[in-house]
Amino acid sequence: MVNTGRPSRGCSVCKGRKIKCDETKPACSRCLMSGWVCPGYKSKAELIFRDQTDSVIRKELQPSRVTASCGRRPERPSQSLPAETRVREVSPSTVDRATSFFIHQYVFKGQASLRGNHEYLPALLQEDSGGTLGTIIAAAGLAGLANAGNATTWRSEAYSLYGRAIRQLKIALDDPVQVKADQTLAAIMLMGTFETIASADADSMKSFGQHIVAAARCIELRGPFQFRNEASVKMFLQLRRLIVMTYHQFQENIPYTLKRWSSWAEPIQRKDESPANRFSELNDRLAAVRAKIKHDSICTPSVVASLLLSMDNELESWRSTLPPSWEYRSCKSFNPSTNTYESHYDVYSDLWVASMWNNYRSVRLMIYEHIMCTTLKYGLEEDKELLQIATTVLRAMADDVCRSAPFHLGHRSQTDIGIPDEIPDDVAIPGGYLLMWPLYLSGMLLTTPTAQKRWIASKLRQIGVRMGLRLAFSMSENLLRMDNNSFSENKVRFIGEWYPK
Template sequence: MSSRARRSRGCASCRKRKVKCDESKPGCTRCAKSGWVCPGYEPESELVFRNQTDAVVKKLSRSLSPSIVDRATTFFIHHYVFKTDSPTPQGNYDYLPSLLQGASSNSPLVTVIAAAGLAGLANAGNSSAWRADAYTLHGQAIRRLKETLETPSLVNSDQTLAAIMLMGTFEQIVAADVNSMNNFAQHIMAASRCVELRGPNQFQTEVSRKLMADMRRLIIMTCHRFQEPIPYALKRWASWTDPGQPQNQSPGNRFTEISEQLAAVRAQIKRDTICSPAVVASMLLPVDEKLDHWRRALPPSWQYQSYQAIDTTSPSLTTCDTHYDVYQNLWVASMWNNYRSTRLLIHEHIMSTALKFGTINDKHIVQAAAKVLKSTADDVCRSVPFHLGLHRHRTSPNAQESDAIPGCYLIIWPLFISGMRRTTPWPQKQWIAEKLRYIGIRMGLRIALSMSEQLLENSKPFSGTDVWIMGEWSRSSTNRIS
């Protein structure tokens, strides 16, 4: 959802008179000097969806047949929605079926789900006509969401919040560039403003709490990506929902708290331009220790079993295929990969700082980080078969993937992060790129295809400058690591 012209954020009076508003709160200075009451400002969330180009509006000119919309919705539900069984009843967008049951056919939620599903179908079938139809639906969803945000009785509904979040998912499905995640971040920030409007009494149902948990996770992910601090309001939102969470979800809540702490530390490092490898390590490693304590405190239901293929000589199997892990369910597997992705973030930050600003005396910092990065990326790769639908029942490693693979949506970012690490060997990078491409084609997920291409373009087999990764050191001619 892009914008070419930014709508003024001034009060209605200044906009009408076409004068610059200073946007003072609660009312602007110009209105005060003129002797009238300032009408105030539009909500931020509404402005986000009003800042649309004329091109988007023009795409609303024709309607699609109900059969196409139904097929697109089915595709999205089939590939992106799942709910796990006890003892951890979590999933991915598992609250959408309940919200859809109470939604009208022209609601923004119904429309954006159809748009996302049709975009996936278009990508999977390489259909330019369906792709155009997907943008048509997306434009309709924007218009209907704008109307909803102008209706006080609807702006605080679960359906509205879910629709805004799914606007970001649409961006991921149609994204041709990994860097387009900036658009995704804009949708998440818009949704967060809706959370503020809802207040503490709006998150008392199971669906509302799951929506809030998703929002919290996505905001933290966005802050990690841009190395920005977590909004203060996020802690207040957590106090609204945590008391109603089942006990078996407490590990997830604790992990979120640690992720928030990490975001705050990394934001401080960026703000204070801290370049000392030793100082950076001293700030980040305590968070890593908390993650390790979180791992060791997990209940038995969260543990996974590791297996090795009996026949490892088959030419169709690579090293990454011969070892795999089996989890209780997809949500548990996803939480483990969230943990691994966070550790990759920590140790990549430490390593990159040491390579850029360190000396030969910081060699031990680099080697320790490299060891963690390599083993953690291996763990992510061993979870891929499970996410693809293999080994759910300990089948053979060359079994066929399940027809419905919603778990693939949860593995793409951990897999991409693992592949982009300099400690990941070239054959493993190729394997990761192959899996990302498979997921992108199977799910119609263009961002996965973009990840695959970027991984191969930006990576190369190890050269002499990377020998230290293999346990040696080749920098004897200089005191600088890099």
């Protein structure tokens, strides 16, 4: 037994989480708030004197440096040491492995000035690793590991962690301080991410939407003073994208409060992010137009086209005024072995800009797909021109989404070289989560050629395998089931067989 100085008096749980313990008796408030069982505190004697036997043995078993006096290493202890004194390697816990997997695959870790996906999480997690945020990150990471390795046991453990995160979240939402914390909002958003990782059925997508609505309510509750740091703004921008996507899918009005929240965040945003606010306003109006078409049962192709094309004109006007920082470089590969859909690819300034361009393309895909579907179902001979216009735009936007795939999946080079079909194992692809929906929308179009559908399906499967993302697997399988449902190879054929005479 040796004196080792003055160690922390806190409970072992707080010390393990590397946070300050308030030492409240009989149980510290940190444990109570996080749903942990507080083990209590050691006696004064235990704090001052600790058993150093294991530490001494480890030091004795480490190879010593060459001594100056004899120029050789001392002999190592005999390998026939008693079992209780042998050194054993300690493997990281399942939770630590799951957390590392999620951070590696889902969090963009570029330079501080670059934006990507979930880049604010490491800092938030460091402040409170054992709270709700740490639990849901571990749950999502474990679900990803389970899917990547098809491990049923891990999948069960992931849902167990998810249940614990929900219980912790309920406690946080009842606390007037925690309910407004960045960690709480991030945890709610990640619960939606967990649903897309762990499952891919209709119920999971419904749960995803519910989590997005809950996060939106949390934004309202936090008020205008929530945007006190860059992490808060980044979370809001990510949430806004998810809200817009969710309401577009349901063809419903986007909540008006989203515009008010954007005005709260705008003062602290970077200057080159202001076009995203204008884009959000355009999405508000587009969602209102599509909701009107739905609720008023408007089915005349010329009327539908008139309403939607006016919004598309505004989108094109918005695109023409984008700042230079939004520009991207188009590259062509001269490698004959490069895949057809990767011979032309685009490189962007960062993942955030790349995802904003794909958001713009996705909105145009929805506009022209709506026009095409209405014309195919209700159109007359004089509406035939609408099909040709829609086909041209749909093909162009789908091609642009495909050209963004290499950048999202880790290819950052601006040189005209070939891109390997397989992503190296040591390369993380956090951009895959941002690419998934635009890529799927492009593959689902009737105007997308069969070969391109299959290529998109292969990319979605790569995302699913690498990130353990079950929704990406499901998307890939859906595209392969419908890969013959395309009339884009022969316009004469599709007008003759698909167009109602």
